[in-house]
Amino acid sequence: MMFEHVLFLSAYLFSIGIYGLITSRSMVRALMCLELILNSVNINLVTFSDLFDNRQLKGDIFSIFVIAIAAAEAAIGLAIVSSIYRNRKSTRINQSNLLNK
Amino acid sequence: MDLTGPIHDILVVFLGSALILGSLGVVLFTNPIYSAFSLGLVLVCISLFYILLNSYFVAAAQLLIYVGAINVLIIFAVMFMKGSEYSNDFYLWTVGDGVTSLVCTSILFLLITTISDTSWYGIIWTTKSNHIIEQDLISNVQQIGIHLSTDFFLPFELISIILLVALIGAITMARQ
Numbered sequence: 375m376m377f378e379h380v381l382f383l384s385a386y387l388f389s390i391g392i393y394g395l396i397t398s399r400s401m402v403r404a405l406m407c408l409e410l411i412l413n414s415v416n417i418n419l420v421t422f423s424d425l426f427d428n429r430q431l432k433g434d435i436f437s438i439f440v441i442a443i444a445a446a447e448a449a450i451g452l453a454i455v456s457s458i459y460r461n462r463k464s465t466r467i468n469q470s471n472l473l474n475k
Numbered sequence: 476m477d478l479t480g481p482i483h484d485i486l487v488v489f490l491g492s493a494l495i496l497g498s499l500g501v502v503l504f505t506n507p508i509y510s511a512f513s514l515g516l517v518l519v520c521i522s523l524f525y526i527l528l529n530s531y532f533v534a535a536a537q538l539l540i541y542v543g544a545i546n547v548l549i550i551f552a553v554m555f556m557k558g559s560e561y562s563n564d565f566y567l568w569t570v571g572d573g574v575t576s577l578v579c580t581s582i583l584f585l586l587i588t589t590i591s592d593t594s595w596y597g598i599i600w601t602t603k604s605n606h607i608i609e610q611d612l613i614s615n616v617q618q619i620g621i622h623l624s625t626d627f628f629l630p631f632e633l634i635s636i637i638l639l640v641a642l643i644g645a646i647t648m649a650r651q
Contacts (some may be wrong), residue, residue: 383491385586393579394502397572406514424528434530442634446641448545452552453648459556
C-alpha cells in the first residue's frame with residue numbers, strides 16, 4: 375500500500391510536467407518541466423527496481439542512464455537557448471524559429 | 476532503508492507534500508528564479524526518496540548531477556537571460572491553458588485509476604518467492620558496480636561517447 379503512493383506522486387509529477395511544458399512561454403521554463411518529466415520516470419523505475427528486482431537492479435541502472443542522458447540534453451538545450459537569446463534578445467517560445475534558416 | 480513503519484510513513488508524507496508544493500512552484504511562479512529554486516527543492520526531495528527506496532547510488536548520482544550540475548546550469552541560464560517576460564506581465568488564463576489543464580487532469584486521473592486497479596500483490600507474491608536471503612552480503616552500490624562492469628558494459632561506454640558528443644555540441648552552439 376505504501377509504494378502505490380510513490381507511484382501516485384510520480385504520476386502527479388508527470389502530469390504537472392506536461393502541463394508546464396505545454397503552457398510555458400519561456401524556453402528555460404519548458405526545459406525545467408522536461409526535467410520534471412524525466413525525474414518522474416526515474417522515480418517509477420527505482421520504485422519497481424526496489425520492489426521486484428533485488429538481484430539484478432535493472433531499474434536502478436536504467437535510471438542512471440536516464441540521468442546521464444538528461445544531463446546531456448539539458449546542456450545542449452541551454453546552449454541552443456542562449457544562442458537564440460543572443461540573436462533575438464527574447465526567450466519567448468513562439469519566436470524560437472531561428473533554427474529554420 | 477529498513478526503517479520502522481511509522482517513521483517511514485511520516486517521511487513519505489513529508490517528502491511527498493514538499494514534492495507536490497515544489498512542482499506547483501516550478502509551473503506557477505512568474506519569477507523564473509523562484510521557479511528554478513523550486514526545481515532544486517523537487518530534485519533534493521526526489522533524492523531523499525531514492526534513499527528511502529534502498530537505492531543509495533542513484534540518490535548520490537541524483538544529488539551530484541541533477542542538483543549540482545543541471546540545476547546550477549539552469550540557474551545560470553535564468554540569470555543570464557534578462558527576464559523580459561515578467562515585466563510585460565500579461566499572464567492571462569488563455570483558452571489553451573484551460574484545455575491543457577483539463578487534459579493533464581484527465582491524464583492524472585487515468586494513471587491513478589490504473590495504478591489503483593492493478594493487483595500488485597499477485598505480482599509481488601510470485602516474485603518474492605525467488606529471493607534468496609544471502610544477497611544482502613553484497614550492498615546495493617556494489618551490486619550496481621558489478622552489473623555496470625559486466626552485464627551493462629556496452630551501454631556504459633556508449634553513454635560516455637554520448638556525453639562527449641553533447642559536450643562538443645554545446646560548446647559549439649554557445650560559442651562566439
